[in-house]
Amino acid sequence: MTDRHLLSGSEPDPARDSGHPEPPPRVGFFTDTSVCIGCKACEVACKEWNAIPEDGLSLTGMSYDNTQGLGASTWRHVAFIEQQVPAPDGRTRLPLVEAESGPGPGAEPGEMRWLMSSDVCKHCTHAACLDVCPTGSLFRTEFGTVVVQEDICNGCGYCVPACPYGVIEQRPDDGRAFKCTMCYDRLGAGQEPACAKACPTESIQFGPLDELRERAALRVDELHTAGVDGARLYGHEPDDGVGGDGAFFLLLDQPEVYGLPPDPVVTTRxxxxxxxxxxxxxxxxxxxxxxxxxxxxxxxxxxxx
Structure with a gap:
């Protein structure tokens, strides 16, 4: 299935390819990091709705981030990245990021800027975790998303190294794997995921994936016009190494700065x-x-x- 689409160059329909005869339009997340304020409302809403246990909340000493990364009990993670970049005159100056529109050409210079981004499972078009799961615990929904059924997971852990983004993790008490479900139960009831519902700045946007891609392209053009040359999309290309992501991002710097792989490839290709x-x-x-x-x-x- 994966190789057929990669060779043909056509954009796949993951839900239809997984056996859903008449699936609804594929849905996903577009996360615009240029308007993320780091409030962590998405993390709280995700935990509350999905009854996810508390997982440490320990500060690293290097950041205000107290959840550190995605895991079995953190399905949304807001990264805090304090960035200092040498200016052309050799001093470490950068325009401060303005939450409403991003740093414009007339912004006052400062000593640092925060890059904030709410990370989540990418719900890959070509999901390696699905390929390696021996029990069928991982499955593709009619919405094109990827869900783990915790009552079927046997704790083998094959999905953990298969994920090119390092999203899936096993809980230490019983070894079962967990990750974002894109609130599959809410989707079935015609509701948007809890994280998108709670986001106060609309940094997390939910909807049909094709519409989100168009909206994201316009947003990048808007930021470039405003002088934010570093704005770029990540995970939106259907012909990339994972066939495009069901959750993609607008970034203000290179993917590596946010802890994202620059060229992710489906590990089972x-x-x-x-x-x-x-x-x-x-x-x-x-x-x-x-x-x-x-x-x-x-x-x-x-x-x-």
Missing amino acids: DLPTMWKHAGAAALSLAGAFTVSFALPRLLRGKDTR
Whole structure:
């Protein structure tokens, strides 16, 4: 399924490819980090709605971030990145980010800026976690999202290294894997996910993925016109290494600054080829095994004559 679309260059319909005959339009998240104020309302709303347990809330000493990263009990994570960049004159100056519109050409220079971004599972078009799950705990919904069924997960952990973003994690008490479900229960009731509902600045936007991509492109153009040259989209391209993300981002710097891989690739992309080679090798071994047993018998038969 994955290889067919990658080779043809066509944009896949993950829900239809997963067996949903007449799926609704694919939905997703567009997170505009240029208007994120780091309030963590999305984290709180996610925990409250999904009954996710508290997971430490320990400050690192390097940031105001007290949840540190996505995990089994943190399905939305707001990153706080304090950034100092050398200015052309050699001093460490940057325009301060204005929450409403981003740093404009006339912004006052400052010593630092905060880059804030609410991270989440990407709900990949080509989801490696689905490929490796042996129990069917991970499945593709009719909305194109990827969900873990905790009552079916056997704690094998195969999905953890399969994720190119490091999103999935196992809980230490029973080993079961957890991640964002994009509030699948709310989607079925015609509601938006809790995180998007709670976001006060509309940094997290939810809706049909095609509409979000168009909206995001216009937002990048708007920021470039305002002089924010570093604004760029991440995870929106259907022909990237994971077939495009169901949750994509507008960033103000390189993906690595936000802890995101610059060129994510579905980790199971070579599985079909590997299985073909394995099958050919197995047939060769079987043939050699058969010959090794049959040939001596044939030779003995000739000797008796």
